[in-house]
Amino acid sequence: MNWQAAALIALCYYLSQSAWLGGLGYWTLYRPLVGGTLVGVILGDPWAGAQAGAAINLAYIGFVAAGGALPSDISLAGYLGTALVLAGGLDVGTALALTVPVGILGLLIFQLRLTISVAFAHWADWYADRGEPDGVAWVNVLPAQFLLFILSAIPCFLGVYYGPGFLAGVLETLPSWVLPALSLVGGLLPALGIAMSLTLLWHGANGAYFVIGFVVAALLELPILVLGAIALVVAGLAHLWGRRSAVPLVEKEMGSESDPVPPAISTTALLRRRDLVASWLTWLFFSHANYNYERFEGTGFAHSLVPVFRRLYPEKAEMSEALRRHLVYYNSEPNVGALTNGVVIALEETRALGGDVSVGAINATKAGLMGPLSGVGDSLIQGTLAPTLLSMGVALASQGNLLGPLLYSAAMAVVVWGLGWGLFMQGYRMGSAQLVLLARRGTLQRILACAEVVGSVVLGALAVSFVQVPVATAALDGGRWSPGRLLGQALVLCLVLGYLALVRRRVPTSWIVLGTFVVGIVAGVWGVV
Amino acid sequence: MAPESPVRRFGLVRVDERLLHGQVVLNWVRTLGMRRIVVVDDVLVGDELARQAMALAVPAGVDLDVADVAAAAESLAAGRGTLDADTMVLVRGAAIALALRRAGVAYAHLNVGFLGRAAGRVRVHPQVYLSPDELEALRSLAAQGVSISFQAVPSEAPLDWGSVLGRVARRSAW
Numbered sequence: 001m002n003w004q005a006a007a008l009i010a011l012c013y014y015l016s017q018s019a020w021l022g023g024l025g026y027w028t029l030y031r032p033l034v035g036g037t038l039v040g041v042i043l044g045d046p047w048a049g050a051q052a053g054a055a056i057n058l059a060y061i062g063f064v065a066a067g068g069a070l071p072s073d074i075s076l077a078g079y080l081g082t083a084l085v086l087a088g089g090l091d092v093g094t095a096l097a098l099t100v101p102v103g104i105l106g107l108l109i110f111q112l113r114l115t116i117s118v119a120f121a122h123w124a125d126w127y128a129d130r131g132e133p134d135g136v137a138w139v140n141v142l143p144a145q146f147l148l149f150i151l152s153a154i155p156c157f158l159g160v161y162y163g164p165g166f167l168a169g170v171l172e173t174l175p176s177w178v179l180p181a182l183s184l185v186g187g188l189l190p191a192l193g194i195a196m197s198l199t200l201l202w203h204g205a206n207g208a209y210f211v212i213g214f215v216v217a218a219l220l221e222l223p224i225l226v227l228g229a230i231a232l233v234v235a236g237l238a239h240l241w242g243r244r245s246a247v248p249l250v251e252k253e254m255g256s257e258s259d260p261v262p263p264a265i266s267t268t269a270l271l272r273r274r275d276l277v278a279s280w281l282t283w284l285f286f287s288h289a290n291y292n293y294e295r296f297e298g299t300g301f302a303h304s305l306v307p308v309f310r311r312l313y314p315e316k317a318e319m320s321e322a323l324r325r326h327l328v329y330y331n332s333e334p335n336v337g338a339l340t341n342g343v344v345i346a347l348e349e350t351r352a353l354g355g356d357v358s359v360g361a362i363n364a365t366k367a368g369l370m371g372p373l374s375g376v377g378d379s380l381i382q383g384t385l386a387p388t389l390l391s392m393g394v395a396l397a398s399q400g401n402l403l404g405p406l407l408y409s410a411a412m413a414v415v416v417w418g419l420g421w422g423l424f425m426q427g428y429r430m431g432s433a434q435l436v437l438l439a440r441r442g443t444l445q446r447i448l449a450c451a452e453v454v455g456s457v458v459l460g461a462l463a464v465s466f467v468q469v470p471v472a473t474a475a476l477d478g479g480r481w482s483p484g485r486l487l488g489q490a491l492v493l494c495l496v497l498g499y500l501a502l503v504r505r506r507v508p509t510s511w512i513v514l515g516t517f518v519v520g521i522v523a524g525v526w527g528v529v
Numbered sequence: 530m531a532p533e534s535p536v537r538r539f540g541l542v543r544v545d546e547r548l549l550h551g552q553v554v555l556n557w558v559r560t561l562g563m564r565r566i567v568v569v570d571d572v573l574v575g576d577e578l579a580r581q582a583m584a585l586a587v588p589a590g591v592d593l594d595v596a597d598v599a600a601a602a603e604s605l606a607a608g609r610g611t612l613d614a615d616t617m618v619l620v621r622g623a624a625i626a627l628a629l630r631r632a633g634v635a636y637a638h639l640n641v642g643f644l645g646r647a648a649g650r651v652r653v654h655p656q657v658y659l660s661p662d663e664l665e666a667l668r669s670l671a672a673q674g675v676s677i678s679f680q681a682v683p684s685e686a687p688l689d690w691g692s693v694l695g696r697v698a699r700r701s702a703w
Binding site for chain 1: 547548549550551552553554555556559560561562573576578579582583585586587588589590645646655656682683684685686687
């Protein structure tokens with residue numbers, strides 16, 4: 001690989017965690033499905049990149065990072081893993097096994113960044129004390145983004161540039177059992193990824209839907225997307241019968257225009273629409289720009305209020321006080337949580353107009369909404385919509401179809417931008433009014449239920465194509481109904497359900513992964529594989 | 530604590546300043562298959578906005594109670610038809626966990642999940658910082674036989690009370 005290609009891949013890895021992609025980086029470039037495709041584009045074979053990325057992504061499809069607790073850096077795993085396949089000539093299974101330590105290395109980088117970035121939060125305090133909003137704005141973005149560039153792009157460049165050649169040299173000197181063992185581990189890991197994802201869906205009839213998806217895909221060999229479409233229809237009939245169609249429901253899940261909206265509390269508004277747009281865009285881009293272990297999104301929240309405060313608090317002392325009260329700990333899911341931003345802005349506006357809103361009331365409202373709304377946002381987006389859309393994207397990309405990563409990214413953009421802007425404005429209009437419209441649990445839960453059914457069925461089908469147990473693979477030569485093949489498929493299903501049982505018994509994931517490697521090594525040494 | 534209180538093995542008793550939050554809803558409630566969440570908090574009982582937001586965050590099929598210590602102790606003693614193993618108890622700080630036990634809820638295990646960084650708090654876990662008061666409350670719980678562990682999400686290996694005490698000792702020596 002030439003250095004230019006390695007530098008481009010490293011740049012993509014940096015961008016995947018950066019603040020420059022309008023809140024989409026974490027949902028698109030961070031996912032191996034998209035990252036692998038980009039590596040393919042850079043190295044001249046997008047189709048092979050999409051396929052490798054899809055396989056790696058499936059092993060991490062149960063990835064959820066709530067509250068800053070990251071299980072592994074799946075982005076680095078995707079970029080480096082795909083580079084190992086395309087430039088290092090490794091098979092996908094072996095590369096996948098090697099992404100495990102890579103992901104842990106990425107995790108250390110993430111933790112180091114969040115630890116160092118605490119200092120930048122205190123730097124922002126310094127500007128807030130002086131009532132300088134520009135200072136808070138640039139300190140929220142530039143230092144941490146520069147640090148991120150150094151910490152992420154350089155190791156990724158070195159890994160991608162030297163990794164494949166270095167690894168080829170190392171692998172040649174290793175005993176002959178190593179590669180088959182790694183390949184076996186790589187065949188088992190997708191089962192763990194699917195099991196992790198299933199733990200999020202495992203209630204009600206979803207387990208049955210998973211098994212149905214598995215059996216239908218194994219026996220009838222239907223394309224996964226056809227299966228997904230059938231599942232969507234079934235879920236729609238089961239959960240939305242007699243309701244409006246599914247798409248408007250997503251847009252209007254927390255109330256629609258036709259409902260009586262409580263009047264905004266401020267009758268003479270100070271804020272212009274462009275202040276609101278600027279605040280939302282700042283939040284969309286920079287909520288996580290200075291993510292750190294002390295304040296998390298705290299500096300991002302204060303930064304997002306700068307366009308609002310410029311209008312509301314022309315006095316330096318007021319500006320300083322306002323910035324300081326929002327530079328505290330804050331951590332929420334940014335898009336559903338944008339509702340909180342809207343509510344807080346309405347409260348600040350009322351306060352600036354001389355209304356009866358105490359600082360204590362603003363802080364209490366913000367703190368009261370932060371936790372629950374992050375719960376709603378994480379279950380809706382991270383826990384349900386993203387894995388379901390990802391599983392469809394993986395299914396398409398595994399056949400070398402570039403629509404997989406493209407459609408997935410487009411769908412996530414609609415979810416993130418649509419929900420974020422809609423709820424931000426809803427919050428602003430509601431102000432401090434009770435969350436009357438929010439209390440529409442029913443609609444939200446019907447959408448979740450539908451997405452969960454589709455996700456369960458598609459995960460079942462993906463298990464058939466991606467999980468590789470040697471006994472099962474050997475039996476694949478038989479006819480569709482041959483006993484060997486049926487036995488092999490039953491084994492795959494048992495493997496996924498076995499992993500699921502371990503995860504549900506709260507066995508730490510690191511132990512499960514370690515156990516999988518031990519099994520692979522034992523099998524490799526014994527020459528089973 | 531009434532000495533005759535039977536030992537209770539709840540699905541999870543968790544100290545988390547954020548109470549109901551993404552980590553709790555997504556990682557704990559779903560992974561452990563919880564059916565009932567009891568948020569024990571004297572402040573939130575009167576906060577209608579926060580209660581409505583929490584009701585929205587709770588997954589389908591899960592009951593939510595928000596109660597102060599006394600009411601929660603009574604309601605947990607009654608059990609309300611949900612198995613202890615399917616019940617999650619959430620408190621904001623170690624002091625409330627201690628108050629709950631003194632009110633007669635003799636839980637066997639306590640999970641400390643999140644206490645944010647603040648002046649005078651010592652870091653014992655990536656997302657747990659303890660103040661001297663919290664440390665004292667936890668010591669008191671440990672002395673009553675509660676097993677305490679520090680763990681953000683179920684997929685992470687828990688850190689036990691002994692290791693945390695070791696970390697605290699090292700920090701204060703340093």
